Amino acid sequence: MTTPLLEVKNLRVQFPTRRGLLTAVDDISLTIAPGEVLGVVGESGAGKSLTGAAIIGLLEPPGRIASGEILLNGRRIDNLPPDEFRKIRGREIGAIFQDPLTSLNPLYTVGRQITETILTHLDVTPAQAKQRAIDLLNEVGIPAADKRIDHYPHQFSGGMRQRVVISLALAAQPKLIIADEPTTALDVSIQAQIITLLKKLCREHGTSVMLVTHDMGVIAETADRVAVMYAGRIAEIGPVAEVIHNPQHPYTVGLMGAIPNLGEEVERLTQIDGSMPRLNAIPTGCAFNPRCTRKGEVGVRCTTERPNLLNAGNTQAACWLYSDTGTTNTTNTPQSVAA
Amino acid sequence: MNDTLKRIFDSDLWYSFKRHPLVIVAAILSLICILGAVFAPILAPHNPFDLKTLNLLDAFTPPAWTAAGKGQFFLGTDDQGRDVLSTIMYGSRVSLTVGICAVALSMVIGITLGLISGYVGGALDSFIMRVADVQLSFPAILIALLIDGVARVVIGKDGHDEVAVYVLIFAIAASGWVQYARTVRGSTLVERNKEYVQAARVIGRKPLAIMFSHVLPNVMGPVFVLATLHVGAAIITEATLSFLGVGVPPTQPSLGTLIRIGNDFLFSGEWWITVFPGIMLVILVLSINIIGDWLRDALNPKLR
């Protein structure tokens, strides 16, 4: 097993509110190997975006990391002071967000924004930085990059803007990119372009990506492994083909059945009744148990005791159905998975 | 009813209220002022308008805690022997009535015009907004002076005293509606494009029904903030006009009238006649404004 580039251990993100402490991310552990693309998928409120934000140190107050550790290349980063963290952000971890407009400053030209990032993090002259910015824009497929560099963000279309954001994320050659719903705001045809670009760039640069999205199709095309989140926890994690074709956790099974497939004629889609619990009303035991169709099979354990990730088929699932087939982990930590 | 109370105590607004001691103090103070004014006939130690109880020998009695003070006149008396505390209580009655009525009237005018302007749009919108612009370019006091002057000429001096309060209310309202119209128009433009309004249109509701039953409840938040602050401003305008002598007559004095009357005696040493109504005015308006400012912050989702 290679040393992971990113290791998240028992991460817990909480929000103090007037109605009590809400736990939005609850004891999550995961690793990303160098060059690996880890998909994090889940429905709204599952805690997937907050996991990404916690890793990159951009949790919005009053949200905070309540416990757990985040290690980048073996170095702990979650307890760094803001000044120290700023050096890591951009240099070692890049970020791509859903709305390209909010990640670009509308008052500066895109060239200036990319050059500044390069100058902040890399030891180059301004002229070299500018040349690198042009190269980057070329690389992400922006035509006439040497002219476009002097344009403002509003002069780019949505798809082009997301390309600029990607070039900005890559500017300081980070080892890891956190991409939070990078294609959600885009049309299908543009989405395909951006996904292809992201895949190509990461392969060429050996960059690891944590791809946070609600779109299983994007994950299927891009990720090596995928973590399915539900109510702040990882419900299932494993190689992407296994999770999609052979899901083990009843939630993942339901989720896969709920996605309509092109060319497949079904009268009804599989539906998971109910909805994701609100953070202030997470059921005891397995958070999925009120919606689960198989909870009767293992007795009362589902409603009383919370399952950790267990070996299930070729993936790991946090479900009591697998309590006798797999060895119990002591925590919500996935065991080593060959990349 | 119980359900409504529960909702109030469970709301974010109540939570925020409990966490702002200054606002609680302001709320208590303004509540005291309002209760004192409303129940003045019961609570006031004297009736300053009952000529039979007035004794000119009591005139210019200083407050009770000074050497020459008398126990029965806690804040002293004025030139006619009226108890200053009682005149203040009766005076705030007039001030609050004028302030609240003026605000209510400007709200009605402003909200209606704003809703129509924002919902209908087009030429009508431009027209209403240009009228509002013209209105804004006149200072409120000038408009009030104008209306008051016209009323005096039309009605005559004697009749004027009786309708003075209404003239005042109308004058202040006439200069205040613009803010409501603009605020409501802005919010209406946002709400009009929301899907629940489109849904009502598909159902076939008439524009007026949509405006008042759908849009109006959703644009009232900022209006309440504005209204609270406006009550304070209207009381000040009323006081200013009365101080200038164009407001309510001395037989039915408001806080402004009291300050004007007392002003004549300020330099002869009888400071209490003007200072206490002045302090009262400051407390009243300040607490209302503190509440208004808090409301504005508490209702603004961006600051929470």
Added chain:
Amino acid sequence: MKNSNVLLEVRDVAREFDVSKPWLNRVIEGQPKSILKAVDGVSFTINRGETLSLVGESGCGKSTIARVVCGLYAPSRGSVVFDGVDMAKASVNEQQQLRKRFQMIFQDPYASLNPRWRVGKIIAEPLISHGIMTDKVEIKKRVDQLLTQVGLSPLDQEKFPHEFSGGQRQRISIARALSSNPEFLVCDEPTSALDVSVQAQILNLMKDLQREFGLTYLFISHNLAVVSHISTRVGVMYLGRLVEMADTKTIFNRPLHPYTQMLLSAIPDLKMTGKQRTPVAGEVPNPLNPPSGCTFHPRCPYANDRCKSEAPKMIVADDGSMVSCHAVEEKRIPIRLAA
């Protein structure tokens, strides 16, 4: 053309929006008026009991069509004929009668319900507005029934919209739309704001209701997988025009128009058959200044000089499918069968 099976006919509808700057700015800057042709000459019919879907990328005019059909926008040209009655020529009384027979479901379940109204009042609005019921007890009974039909509890009518999740709100929206017993529902992206598992619930519900009440749907969506699942026939729109329309099987198995082919190949492949996505270059042009001739020609791999100068006419085949493309007419395109 008077066919009793046809419920709705859209005849050469166009809708323009004046997006010019204010008059004074135009005079000072010497600019002409700018007119956005959101929909430019679209014709189709919907048969009773079927689901016709319109798909396309953002800005293609699909939502505008939905709003023209519902009477939210008046068409700049053309007409909408509902059950043989031209909506524009109908008397006020007739229009009032027609309005009972169609309803609309909106995209954003958070914006489509008045936040200050209780659910019971929201659902009863069409009943009261159309004067279908006046008795309070009767109305309450009908609302109870509607809530049960969409899978909610009759007790929910005392609650406010914010107490519900996105999927539940969409159910409330559907209950409101059904209350006047309409025959025809216009659904403008009804599931795109929802999570997949909830989307499946809503799609299933819509299918159940269609079967139960014999409803006819005009379904607007950008999601081809959802469209393939729910529709009987599909129309593809590009820059305000219909480029292809055929029954669902035909359009997904044998897409004719290059744009349809491109859209289909851009969908992420969940089955991971190893099929390479073919991202099509270019983006949707600015609709204020659409390309000459066939508006798709700058992105089309088959475009020639005729495509650049002459707008293609709609070719109607024997089976009723329509396509508007010179290359198809001249048989220049290899017919591509979908995987």
